[in-house]
Amino acid sequence: MARTKAKVETDDVQEQEAQAGGEGFEFPETWEAFCKEFEWAENLPEMIPPHELPFRAVANLEKLYERSRLAYATFEDENPADVVENLDVRADVAEDAIGFFRDDCMGDEEFESFLNGTSVDAVFSMLMILLRYYMVQVGKNTGSKLSSTRTR
Helix, strand or coil: CCCCCCCCCHHHHHHHHHHHHCCCCCCCCCHHHHHHHCHHHHHCCCCCCHHHCCHHHHHHHHHHHHHHHHHHHHHHCCCHHHHHHHHHHHHHHHHHHHHHHHHHHHCCCHHHHHHCCCCHHHHHHHHHHHHHHHHHHHHHHHHHHHHHHHCC
């Protein structure tokens, strides 16, 4: 299925990210609901579902998610004197997240192509949302596995 790249507006994605982290927002529980909530996700290349990630990829995801949360805290507390440094931190986390999705979830370079021509802030916001989705799904899968082992 050929996908067309929709123009990604930085302000739109950052607004979506703020809403996704806000009180009362129910994070989508399925990929279909995720794509409906975040329309840019419809144009993503096909990805390995979170519950099919091998252990090493889940470990990479968890480390990356924690780093992204720290980078986001830096982003929220942005001080005019630290703009370039904060941008560097977000860009580094974004590069690592791109590598994670490319190497652990897709196995090709389509993801990087999807992001071409998109600002660091928009990419960072999209990746924060996508990382959160993957973490939620891995958490649900882990909970399911743990509860099924307790009942044996």
